[in-house]
Amino acid sequence: MTKTKVLIIAYYWPPAGGPGVQRWLKFVKYLPEFGIEPVVYVPSNPSYPIIDETLLEEVSNEITILKQPIKEPYKFAGFLSKSKSKTISKGIIPKDKQQSIIDKLLLFVRGNFFIPDARKSWVRPSFRYLDTYISDYNIETVITTGPPHSLHLIGLKLQKSSGVNWIADFRDPWTTIGYHKQLKLTNYAKQKHKALEKEVLQKANQIIVTSEVTKKEFSNITDKPISVITNGYDRNSVGNPPLDKKFTLAHIGSLLSKRNPEVLWKVLKELLEEHADFAKDLELHFIGSVSADVLETLKLYGLSSYVNKHSYVTHNKAIEFQKKSQVLLLIEIDSDETKCIIPGKLFEYMVSNRPILAIGPKDSDVETILKETNTGSYFNYQDHDAIKRTLLNFYKSYKEGNLKSHAIGLQKYSRQALTESLSKLILWEL
Incomplete structure (x- = not known):
């Protein structure tokens, strides 16, 4: 044919x-x-x-x-600053207060020329x-x-x-x-x-x-x-690795300055102070770029010693991290413009059999999909108490050895x- x-x-x-x-x-x-x-x-x-x-x-x-x-033009912009041109080409834009003269010049040229x-x-x-x-x-x-x-x-x-x-x-x-x-x-x-x-x-x-x-x-x-x-999501050749022994929260992908869930860091700080076992078991894994702002905020909340940073990994390695982590983090910028953003990793998260903890703007498409597929919990940046309750429930299930997601209707994705x-x-x- x-x-x-x-x-x-x-x-x-x-x-x-x-x-x-x-x-x-x-x-x-x-x-x-x-x-x-x-x-x-x-x-x-x-x-x-x-x-x-x-x-x-x-x-x-x-x-x-x-x-x-x-x-x-990024090749030519590299003569001004190789690192800055490469950063902007990734879509990573520094906050206004942190922008150098070269940053501002590159952004102006990129946007207007x-x-x-x-x-x-x-x-x-x-x-x-x-x-x-x-x-x-x-x-x-x-x-x-x-x-x-x-x-x-x-x-x-x-x-x-x-x-x-x-x-x-x-x-x-x-x-x-x-x-x-x-x-x-x-x-x-x-x-x-x-x-x-x-x-x-x-x-x-x-x-x-x-x-x-x-x-x-x-x-x-x-x-x-x-x-x-x-x-x-697609079929992949990655097997099912053993789950992490620690209570690992993993974020796959870039965690930029504006994607900095301070409410989550605050909740984790409180749980560490209130539960001795939680402090022994917690680990944070960041796979991909993490901005200096996020790292500084983690330091302020006393979380730096729990952080494991991994640079960019291959796609199959990222899937392995997803399958072995106890909880998967999905963080989006809190703005109306990001309600339409559905990260590609969401769908791979959903078939990893691991519960998702997502934080983002109210009424987003991600929130709809998570509820529809029963693959995780979605919160706004103001939902401190609800995030804390959910993390404690996840932790309790982890200690009992039965923490997993219960997905439905994934085939259409x-x-x-x-x-x-x-x-x-x-x-x-x-």
């Missing part, structure tokens, strides 16, 4: 590490099962802030991968290359995935030129993402971002988002069909099921 060819335009692709690469790596893995042949277009010389060579093993040799060079983002120079050469490829190979559907949202501009140009069906996938929002306010945008830059966002949303044939909150936001800008396809939903959108467009 002849498969339908679909061109997928992405920036993050193995050996890139981190959450940005997982979504389309997994879609590409399963699309052939549903009669679709993915053709992937990515940069040949990207500046990925995180590398995970092990993800290359998941890329099938049967997949056509097209590559073209990209010019990225590179609209919509620092990969904008890839748009024109990519369009020229792909416009010919689409014609030569009879491609009928193009999918762009962002951020970086400049990739959607490639889809916009290809649609205008060849009339292809164009699906725009938004892993994160555009102008309402939390860090947007920190880019020191001029009024002109703000309006330019909004205009580009509106044009993409109104011209794409189909829009995909990862959360209901983002769908609601975009519905106020466009009347084009919007589908929610979340991230998910499998990467295979999610890819089936994607395939229906693609074939419907055709």
